[in-house]
């Protein structure tokens with residue numbers, strides 16, 4: 240990584256950004272990755288066609304695959320908010336895009352690394368490269384569901400590309416595991432895909448969301464780690480913040496309410512959410528949710544990451560008796576899009592896994608959640624009676 | 639600080655500085671406080687990313703000792719401090735110092751593992767950090783009645799998710815193939831992580847060996 244020069248960071252708030260890739264404060268690591276491939280050091284997994292280009296902070300273009308993706312799932316989402324990955328997959332199906340849900344994937348293990356440091360660079364790069372090699376062998380392109388995995392993998396890319404000795408060591412590990420050393424051409428976060436297809440998704444909207452005000456929380460590990468690779472758009476926030484989530488909400492016709500602590504984290508803290516939750520609770524409730532209510536009075540908070548949805552949602556219950564203003568449901572951009580497009584709130588969006596009362600939001604969106612809940616209860620009964628083993632996509636689309 | 643202590647902390651600093659990321663995370667410090675203004679942990683703890691950047695820039699061993707013993711585990715790893723006009727990353731310095739603390743089983747690292755080791759076990763065995771069976775009222779009493787609801791209906795709720803890799807999963811976030819779990823274990827072995835984990839979380843290391851060594855032998859791996 241090249242050091243950032245002070246003069247590059249001085250930005251007038253009133254000036255429209257001049258985006259010129261040549262003026263970016265860092266070199267384009269993707270080009271260095273391709274050079275390494277040229278030298279025979281590794282394989283670069285190309286973004287498959289068709290793909291679309293989106294702009295990033297300094298005007299570099301980023302390729303976003305349209306289908307043929309390997310859903311690199313997030314452990315926090317799958318474990319505790321399963322409607323998150325399910326909505327991402329449902330959106331792919333709604334656009335008729337092929338994708339693959341692997342079981343030969345591990346998480347990036349970055350959550351644990353940031354929480355406990357019981358790992359090291361060689362292990363972290365090896366875990367990443369094992370996943371990428373598995374995706375390459377499966378013939379699908381990794382789409383990263385987790386904000387931390389996304390940021391962490393870009394840190395990993397910097398380390399792999401800039402440290403030849405580390406690269407040699409990783410190659411040895413991969414050889415022993417029987418995998419080639421592969422790295423994707425782009426690290427793509429699902430919310431970038433959602434942003435790239437936002438108008439196609441919005442065209443399938445069945446519920447009017449023009450009466451909905453959303454507050455947006457961008458994930459720290461999405462936009463603060465390797466920010467030069469993050470999606471920006473001059474039309475959104477005058478190009479001064481990332482355009483993901485907000486771009487989706489606006490495309491669907493929702494209002495986006497601004498609030499002064501948008502840059503603050505959610506309070507997740509990686510270790511704090513598990514072992515020091517008093518910090519997480521206070522920060523999420525007082526610095527985020529209460530500020531949002533005071534300044535924008537949202538119907539919903541939209542986020543793009545596991546930890547953010549968890550912290551912001553689950554932290555609201557315990558602080559209520561202390562007079563803190565709370566009570567705003569928290570979901571992902573993908574879940575919001577799915578709900579607006581008529582996805583089943585329980586079979587697909589799995590909203591029953593969320594803690595803060597989501598009923599007023601669904602009612603305001605015009606969703607008859609009571610009937611849907613009855614249908615879902617019947618699904619559960621069928622499972623309990625042994626008539627079906629589990630819910631399948633066929634039940635979702637034909638049921 | 640006596641001479642022998644100085645020697646220890648000088649070695650901690652030298653080891654941290656050998657990490658190639660160190661020099662990208664520290665370019666001297668204006669002492670401007672931009673990082674502190676952005677830092678969530680500074681709001682709730684006696685914690686300051688500026689103090690960390692300053693101390694490291696000056697290579698102040700007394701402060702380094704205090705920081706490693708008291709501060710590093712308070713950082714939220716959010717990287718808001720990368721707003722630094724010098725291009726510093728105090729959060730980046732923290733993760734390197736944490737690694738050194740874990741590697742040498744320094745007391746703050748051992749203490750930081752209290753109540754956390756089951757998470758390390760989960761991620762090192764399944765490759766996923768959390769699972770739905772962790773949603774128990776006694777573990778998350780502050781998350782409200784939804785946790786009780788989840789644990790009561792967990793069996794059928796986990797079957798009622800159309801994403802196939804999640805079907806029935808309660809002890810891992812999704813179904814991770816046994817072959818993949820073994821590959822992950824071999825990564826921990828080959829990269830020295832097992833050796834790091836032993837002193838700070840010996841029970842985890844023992845459980846991992848018990849769980850995977852036999853399977854590896856069966857596969858003809860050492």
Ligand code: SF4
Pocket residue numbers: 673676677678679680687712713714715716717718719720728729730732
């Ligand atoms: S990474 Fe740590 S030091 Fe930096 S702003 Fe976040 S909590 Fe503060």
Ligand code: SF4
Pocket residue numbers: 666667668669670671672673674687688691692721722723724725726728
């Ligand atoms: S923002 Fe940077 S220069 Fe300013 S006090 Fe923090 S580390 Fe030092």
